[in-house]
């Protein structure tokens with residue numbers, strides 16, 4: 001595989017009164033040809049700023065960027081526009097369709113801009129729209145279509161010029177839940193068929209986890225962690241990343257390590273080899289609890305929620321940082337709903353320790 005995008009040490013700031021606010025710090029990213037990578041971060045973390053740089057619509061203060069072998073920051077404005085037109089398909093949260101043109105004309109536009117004749121562009125646009133399930137909507141105006149259909153027109157328009165890189169900046173945010181799910185599956189399917197290198201921006205961790213080869217977790221313009229979704233979920237480098245990924249979210253506790261044992265209050269819940277004595281922040285994934293009579297983790301049972309395949313046991317624990325603790329167990333495990341308390345043992349691979357002050361991960365060996 002070859003590198004399609006390579007950004008190195010990108011800094012970006014914007015003027016704000018007399019000062020400048022730093023929006024991207026030391027961002028480095030390599031995306032290989034054919035890969036699907038998601039950038040995941042809260043609103044304001046710098047995702048769109050980064051996408052605009054990747055999309056050759058903005059430049060950085062510092063750093064370097066090569067796109068398919070071209071040194072982007074050395075190009076002049078005309079060359080940049082040409083590169084953008086040739087190699088990049090951009091899909092935004094708002095569809096940016098031209099209201100006065102019909103669907104077919106909208107999708108033909110990028111080809112006409114590249115000098116294709118009408119006769120050359122039309123069949124390609126029809127093909128692209130048909131692939132998006134809009135073959136019978138060619139003569140409709142954008143405002144005659146639903147939001148989901150309009151976004152599919154935008155996708156067809158981005159794909160019609162067979163870009164080297166497809167950039168999607170929160171493309172599903174304006175759609176309702178069902179359409180969001182359906183459209184994200186379509187995007188992934190098309191990407192797998194075309195193998196177009198794709199950068200997808202979202203604030204929705206489930207969306208990012210479900211469709212990406214790689215995810216990047218971003219906070220305040222910094223890349224916190226990058227890796228395969230399962231790797232990042234199973235091995236978060238920091239408290240921030242552990243909290244960002246997972247639905248339902250990870251359960252947080254205040255704990256203490258003494259003599260290689262993790263204590264929650266007066267409960268010795270887990271053996272943690274190799275960890276020096278210290279106060280810690282503890283994260284336990286909802287699936288990390290095993291209902292065990294006399295298990296070392298004891299909590300007050302609040303209620304049991306049946307979710308079909310799984311059961312959520314909601315309890316409270318004096319060391320919990322949240323009002324309630326949520327554990328997910330299989331529906332086959334019997335829970336005594338009338339018992340006042342509930343006992344668990346913990347799966348060591350689902351328990352993470354973090355430095356109480358810095359939030360950095362503290363590794364321990366599972367014995």
Ligand code: ADP
Pocket residue numbers: 014015023041042043044045046047048049050
């Ligand atoms: P995201 O897409 O993750 O929500 P953005 O990249 O849009 O984040 O914005 C990151 C930060 O940069 C925000 O604080 C935003 O206010 C600021 N910002 C974005 N664009 C500009 C601009 N053109 N001028 C000044 N500040 C900007």
Ligand code: MG
Pocket residue numbers: 047048049169170
């Ligand atoms: Mg944005």
